[in-house]
Amino acid sequence: MQRLFLILLVVLAGFIHVVSLGKASDAMKKLPQGADYAFVLPSPILKVAALEYQGLASDVLFLNSMVFIGEAQDRKEKPKVKEWEWHWWLKTLDAATDLDPYFFDPYYYANAFLPWEAHMTEEANNLLEKGSRYRDWDWMLPFYIGFNDFYFLNKDVEAAPFLMEASRRPGGDPMLASIAARLAFKENRTETAIFFLEETVRGTDEESLKKLYETRIQALQSIALLEKGVDLYKKKFGRFPSTVDELVRRNIINQLPVDPYGGTYYIAQDGKVISTTSSELEPHFPKSMKLFH
Amino acid sequence: MKTLWPIALVTFKEGIRNRAIYGITLFAFLLFGATALVVNMVPREAGKVAVDMALSTISFTGLLLVLFVGINLMAKDLDKRTIYTILSRPISRSQYIFGKFLGMVLLITITVGILSLLAMVAIVLLKMTHAEYFERFSWSLIALAVFLTMLMLILLTAVSFLFASFTSTSFITLALTIITYIIGQSISGVKTLIESPPQALGFTVSPVTANLVKAAYYLFPNLSLFNIKLQAAHDLPVTTSYVAWTVLYGVVYICLAITLAALIFRKKEFP
Numbered sequence: 009m010q011r012l013f014l015i016l017l018v019v020l021a022g023f024i025h026v027v028s029l030g031k032a033s034d035a036m037k038k039l040p041q042g043a044d045y046a047f048v049l050p051s052p053i054l055k056v057a058a059l060e061y062q063g064l065a066s067d068v069l070f071l072n073s074m075v076f077i078g079e080a081q082d083r084k085e086k087p088k089v090k091e092w093e094w095h096w097w098l099k100t101l102d103a104a105t106d107l108d109p110y111f112f113d114p115y116y117y118a119n120a121f122l123p124w125e126a127h128m129t130e131e132a133n134n135l136l137e138k139g140s141r142y143r144d145w146d147w148m149l150p151f152y153i154g155f156n157d158f159y160f161l162n163k164d165v166e167a168a169p170f171l172m173e174a175s176r177r178p179g180g181d182p183m184l185a186s187i188a189a190r191l192a193f194k195e196n197r198t199e200t201a202i203f204f205l206e207e208t209v210r211g212t213d214e215e216s217l218k219k220l221y222e223t224r225i226q227a228l229q230s231i232a233l234l235e236k237g238v239d240l241y242k243k244k245f246g247r248f249p250s251t252v253d254e255l256v257r258r259n260i261i262n263q264l265p266v267d268p269y270g271g272t273y274y275i276a277q278d279g280k281v282i283s284t285t286s287s288e289l290e291p292h293f294p295k296s297m298k299l300f301h
Numbered sequence: 302m303k304t305l306w307p308i309a310l311v312t313f314k315e316g317i318r319n320r321a322i323y324g325i326t327l328f329a330f331l332l333f334g335a336t337a338l339v340v341n342m343v344p345r346e347a348g349k350v351a352v353d354m355a356l357s358t359i360s361f362t363g364l365l366l367v368l369f370v371g372i373n374l375m376a377k378d379l380d381k382r383t384i385y386t387i388l389s390r391p392i393s394r395s396q397y398i399f400g401k402f403l404g405m406v407l408l409i410t411i412t413v414g415i416l417s418l419l420a421m422v423a424i425v426l427l428k429m430t431h432a433e434y435f436e437r438f439s440w441s442l443i444a445l446a447v448f449l450t451m452l453m454l455i456l457l458t459a460v461s462f463l464f465a466s467f468t469s470t471s472f473i474t475l476a477l478t479i480i481t482y483i484i485g486q487s488i489s490g491v492k493t494l495i496e497s498p499p500q501a502l503g504f505t506v507s508p509v510t511a512n513l514v515k516a517a518y519y520l521f522p523n524l525s526l527f528n529i530k531l532q533a534a535h536d537l538p539v540t541t542s543y544v545a546w547t548v549l550y551g552v553v554y555i556c557l558a559i560t561l562a563a564l565i566f567r568k569k570e571f572p
Contacts, residue, residue, distance in 0.1 A: 059486040063353035110535040
């Protein structure tokens with residue numbers, strides 16, 4: 009009898025344990041958050057504190073940053089990530105790459121998110137330059153810098169040497185050198201950007217990131233198509249069309265391309281094609297990331 | 302050597318029988334298991350993280366062994382007064398110390414060997430499933446990293462023997478050894494930090510602190526010298542001269558510490 013009572017007690021305690029753990033951690037999530045992310049220790053202190061486990065500390069910092077990106081996906085509010093959070097995120101990746109400057113993943117994710125979503129291209133490039141210095145065998149890092157300089161910062165001249173560097177490194181496409189030359193002419197920026205992104209996809213294995221880049225390519229291809237139409241229209245009629253529909257009506261293009269981000273296209277006064285979803289390709293999160301399945 | 306060997310063997314057997322070793326083994330298994338879990342969360346450089354985890358597990362488990370088994374082995378004879386029966390035999394006190402140390406070296410070597418085998422299994426398994434992320438990877442560099450870790454653990458053991466020779470309880474030895482480990486791993490980082498220009502630091506270092514750090518730098522063993530986990534994880538070049546000088550430094554420090562321990566132990570008065 010006593011034994012049965014004891015077993016029941018243990019079962020009950022086990023049940024309460026599971027329930028209370030769930031309830032407590034749910035309630036914990038509803039507490040004002042942010043303190044966790046608010047600071048990153050300065051790298052020299054981290055380096056000393058990590059003792060002989062600097063590589064491991066770098067891995068942990070990187071995983072922290074990945075967990076944050078994963079959690080941010082589920083957020084309802086817009087923008088999903090606040091500005092100070094992006095700064096924290098950058099600091100974390102910076103610290104991770106100070107502990108192990110040869111670690112590729114932090115650079116890879118910094119490049120995938122900071123210029124596109126956080127509008128922190130300069131900061132991303134600083135980080136990537138550190139990576140490019142250490143990982144001197146890796147063509148992708150100087151390539152990313154070159155792309156960011158060209159696409160986000162409009163610094164075509166600055167982009168060229170990075171692309172040349174990328175083309176020289178093992179695995180780098182020799183075509184990059186000719187792209188660097190093309191940058192001297194300010195024409196066909198959209199097509200150059202498409203080529204760039206196709207190169208990026210080539211260096212990307214991760215499916216969800218690949219999808220992210222492919223959507224960006226699709227959006228740029230639509231814009232490139234419309235831009236060509238606008239040019240043709242200008243040649244034919246001597247003025248810019250006022251709406252994109254005019255291009256279809258006058259049989260310049262067969263049908264309007266679909267904006268993969270769900271926006272509609274319009275034509276600015278200077279003949280530039282812009283989408284309502286994006287002044288410069290609206291940032292968004294990858295729908296699925298390997299990490300969170 | 303003939304008199305040392307039996308003591309070494311007894312020490313080794315005692316170490317194996319220590320209950321702490323079960324806990325340490327379980328811990329190592331958990332860490333190797335965690336490697337698989339963590340590696341799956343890293344999208345690209347899975348190989349690097351796997352090597353990081355494996356090497357860190359080996360060195361941390363080895364550290365636990367030195368701290369919780371090694372120091373106990375030395376202290377037990379004193380605490381339980383069995384030292385009298387040993388010293389009544391025809392062996393000198395120095396021989397006793399050297400024998401004990403040899404036994405610990407044996408224990409560390411075999412433990413690190415077993416851990417390396419486990420680590421190898423973990424890495425090979427991950428390499429089979431994530432082959433494309435093991436581009437920069439070298440077994441020989443990993444082996445070298447393990448060897449240097451072993452040397453570091455033996456050095457720490459020698460230092461713990463030195464502490465045990467003049468302290469009265471094993472707890473003080475443990476505390477001193479832990480402090481030595483932390484200082485040894487961080488001292489070269491701290492030295493670089495305080496020697497960097499004040500503009501970069503954001504504060505000025507007083508000359509007293511600077512000298513104190515410099516003194517500690519030469520007094521304490523520089524354990525971070527033996528750490529090439531980063532190089533092993535990324536297959537970065539490691540020069541022969543680095544290996545040669547580091548091994549020389551390690552061996553000389555070990556000899557100094559253990560000889561000093563024997564000298565002090567000879568003069569020690571037992572209660």
